[in-house]
Amino acid sequence: MTSVLIIFGSTGGNTELVCDEVSQILREKQHKVVMQRAEQSSPTDIKKYPYCILAASTYGQGLLQDHMGKFIKTCSPTDFKNKKFAVIGLGDNKYNTEYVMESAKILENTVKENGGALVSKALRINKTPVPHLETTVKKWAINLSKQLK
Ligand SMILES: Cc1cc2nc3c(=O)[nH]c(=O)nc-3n(C[C@H](O)[C@H](O)[C@H](O)COP(=O)(O)O)c2cc1C
Secondary structure (H helix, E strand, O other), rough: EEEEEEEEEOOOOOHHHHHHHHHHHHHOOOOOEEEEEEEHHHHHHHHHHHHHHEEEEEEEEEEOHHHHHHHHHOOOHHHOOOOOEEEEEEEOOOOOOOOOHHHHHHHHHHHHOOEEEEEOOEEEEEEEOHHHHHHHHHHHHHHHHOOOO
């Protein structure tokens, strides 16, 4: 059992829905989970937990959701260095085929470029997450739970 912080940026609630499902699965696997909005988070929060999941949707032609974008800008490399992360990115290919679910890529790159470690492949969800909650999302969370020590 370990502790996991989930920081999410969600404008319309889709990313929040995915994070709720991930939280539920991790808790069922006996992990302690704290879930908080990016706009209510500070970089020092990351330091308090051995694992952090960063989750955000994509807006504005391949940009991070606004609150997550602002949160990431407040972070410095010391907030990532030698810490363990997983990332979740949402998007919709009807908006932009070139930048679909780009948030996952941006978050992955942010973690890697700042010396953090990714303990899992990113979870990417195209369009509404509802049909994927009991399948893709659940499977990803179960696999992630096995990586948490
Ligand atoms: C104005 C607008 C711009 C968007 N731009 C993109 C984009 O560039 N790439 C993408 O993959 N999805 C894009 N999306 C889709 C959202 O990322 C997607 O609907 C997501 O599920 C929203 O999650 P949220 O409710 O957690 O904010 C856009 C949506 C809106 C409304």
